[in-house]
Amino acid sequence: MGADREGGARRRPMRAVACAAWGILLLAGCASMPDSGDLRDVESTPRQDTEVRVFAMPPRENAPPAEIVQGFLEALTSDDPQYATARQYLTPTASRRWRPESSTTVLADGWDIEVDRATAHEDSGDYAFTLTGSKVARVDEQQSYTPLDGRYSQSVHLARDKSGQWRIDTPPQGVLMGRSDFQRNYMPVNKYYFASDTAGGTGRPATAVADPVYVRQRVDAMTRVVRSVISGPTRWLDRVVRSSFPTGTALRRDVTALAPDDQNRLTVPLNEKASRVGSERCWEMAAQVLFTVQNLTPTVETVALQRADGSTLCTLGADRARTVATRGPVKRPEYLYFLDDKRRLVRILGGTAGTSVEPVPGGLGEGLQRLSSAAVAWDERTAAGVSNDRKDLYVGSLVQGGTLGNAVLRSDGKTEDDRLTAPSWDARGDLWVADRDPARPRLVVLEQGKGRPVEVTVPGLDGRVDAVRVAADGVRVALLVQHKDGTESLLVGRIERDGRSGERTAVSVLGLRPAAPDMEDVTAMSWAGDSRLVVAGREQGGVQTMRYVQVDGSTPDVPAPAALTGVKSIAASDDERLPLVAYSEADGLVRMSSVAQWQKVVKEGAAPVYPG
Structure with missing residues (x-):
């Protein structure tokens, strides 16, 4: 027999809420389950202020099976440090075996409870339910977040204990909660290690x-x-x-x-x-x-x-x-860089409201080679530029009188969109760029921006790289990938180097994972912090937007930048004192002011970048 839904239902709140104010503990919202009546749809608990504490209610005497299951699930969303109240809904054996720290599964709109009619017999002391929902993410035993999708389905079995009370003897694995409860209960924190x-x-x-x-x-x-x-x-x-x-x-x-x-x-x-x-x-x-x-x-x-x-x-x-x-960066960026109307690399002082533009010293600022994009090394002594037709990559010193020299890389792609992406420098001084030539799509790195390009191995890459940005730590890289089925996604991978394979270091990008699983048609992205990116694109089924995302695929609880139409490129810095800068077809080169409004920088300008 199949599983039937009981009352069409989700859970009913069973929590005590404690609020601290003026040193007094106030209790509110204490609830208990009703003695009778069908289960009804209840929205996941709204997000609450950080000072609000939520405590679980223990099981009621002679509570029926449905109430025991819902009480247990409600207890999982409480602020009980060791889940002591949740364990009261379990049999002693199940309590010893249950490991809430093993994982937390996040569901989009909470759970549905369906009665398993094949085993649902109260008179026989045997009862079972199936918990279902739409998966959003999982936090594992290391507290690491991973986006998920698809349906969640987990059986929960109950039996009567020695005193005749219903208790769960087969609980769901780990902790289970809806997205709003997860946002109320959990917060993202960066741990730190060393490259x-x-x-x-x-x-x-x-x-x-x-x-x-x-x-x-x-x-x-x-x-x-x-x-x-x-x-x-x-x-x-x-x-x-x-x-x-x-x-x-x-x-x-x-x-x-x-x-x-x-x-x-x-x-x-x-x-x-x-x-x-x-x-x-x-x-x-x-x-x-x-x-x-x-x-x-x-x-x-x-x-x-x-x-x-x-x-x-x-x-x-x-x-x-x-x-x-x-x-983050070894030093605070001194300048913001972009291309002027002559397709030269120019700069203005960073962190100021000024608009005084000057060409960079050296060949990239002379205008002899028109550019489509550029990148400046972290020390701001060297820069790289891709030619206006996107065929050639040039590297030059940012010193007065410096010459440009020959291209260090050339693409054989037949159209501009099938040639070189904008370049990116890592903290080691190596230069990254992707060639989108359909005949030979590849991600390459040039050690210290010169020499023979090293092709980067990217296992599991399904398609070609349309944009590349290396983090300031030089350990992680963000890739905008156009998949073979025509879809696009923003992925983050870790950079691994192996110098044992000969004279040249082999470079790989491994562990690709989605950074913006809810977005499609991403048009621009930039690192904007130790573990955060700012992206412009279209949400699934929505309109174009700009927002911040975490590298693990979660969404930080920070305000999104103000709306901007037709964003083609973004420049952000790990230094929060520097403004967010963007280029859009409608508004040109703009930056986000301290009052969270976009302001025009110059009338003509494109492809803004901070060092990196």
Whole structure:
């Protein structure tokens, strides 16, 4: 027999809500299940203020099976740290086996409950339901977010316990909740590790790499995120980063909660595994914690790591942390660059409201070679430009009198749209570009912007790369891909280098994952933070829009830029003090002012870029 839906229903709220105001705990919204009546559709819980605490209600005496299932599901969305109330809905054996930390599955509009008529017999002490819904995402045991789609279906079985009460003996795997409950319960946080090729002890700052995770925001988020950064990077990032914490390092056993003191200092007691590290390694460990907790609580200024005996291992302040590791660009971009009406590379001072335009020094600013796009190296001493017909890639120094020389790469594509993309520089000083020639589509990198191009291996790439942007950390790359079926998607991959294959380093982009699964026809994108991109495109079934996306495919809770028509290119910086700049066919070159409105920069201008 098939499963029949009981009452067409989703869950009914069964929660107590506590609000803190003026130091008084107020209780509101306490609810219990009705004794009778059909289950009815109820929307997922609306998003609430961060000060609102939601607590689950325990099972009612002699509650029927449907109420037990809904009560359990409601308890999963509460702020109960160890899900103690949710466990009251389970049999003792099921409670011991259930691992809520193993995963969190997010459904678009919450769940539907369908009665399994084949086993639904209250008189026999046996009852089952099927939970269904539309999958949105999954957060795994490492707290890493992965977008999902398709239907969710999971069986839940109940039996009577020794006292005759209905309890769940086969619960769903992990935690299950609707999208709005997920947004209320969880928050994105960047953990920080170091790029593998920036080893400690070299006298140069290591390069910090963001590893985004999701933590429960009102369940001691500080302690949980510190435990997470100590435990190591997520599997997706692990191959290209390192952690300075020795294997086996953890918080000291007696640590139950971490919080900064009134001097904005966070003390982190560690176990014996970390007791003998040297000062430089300890500073890197402290930098990892400091960058991570500042992403959660920006007011933290100092991190002190303690040995297991309570003595101080090392202390690191925000000023000193900058000499230990860099986060984002090594220096603040000095200029904003773009192409003028003569297709020359020009620049204006960044971070100002000025519009005084000057050609860049050297061959790219002379106008002898008209350009379609350009990129400026992070040190702003070298730039690359693609010719106006997109056939040739040139590299030149940004010094007065510098010559352009011959093209370093040529495409044989028959049309402009089948030739070279805009280039992008990584933090190592290597230059990336994609050739869209249908006869030989490829992604290439030129070491230090010169020499023979190295073709980048991209396993699993279904189509050609239409745009490439390398992150400031040099470890991750965003690719706009046109698939063979004609669709487009924005993907993020990790950059892996292998120098053992001979004289030249082999370069690969692995682990491709969608960064904007809800968008199609993406027309422009740019990195806009440690783990964030700004994209312009059309949402599925919608109109053109511009918004921010996380590299893990989630959507950050930040306001989207104001609407702009016909966006062809975007320039954003990891430095939040610099304005967002865009080129649109309707408005020309514009930038986002401090009042969140687009303002025209110059009458004629296109292809804006910050260094990178």
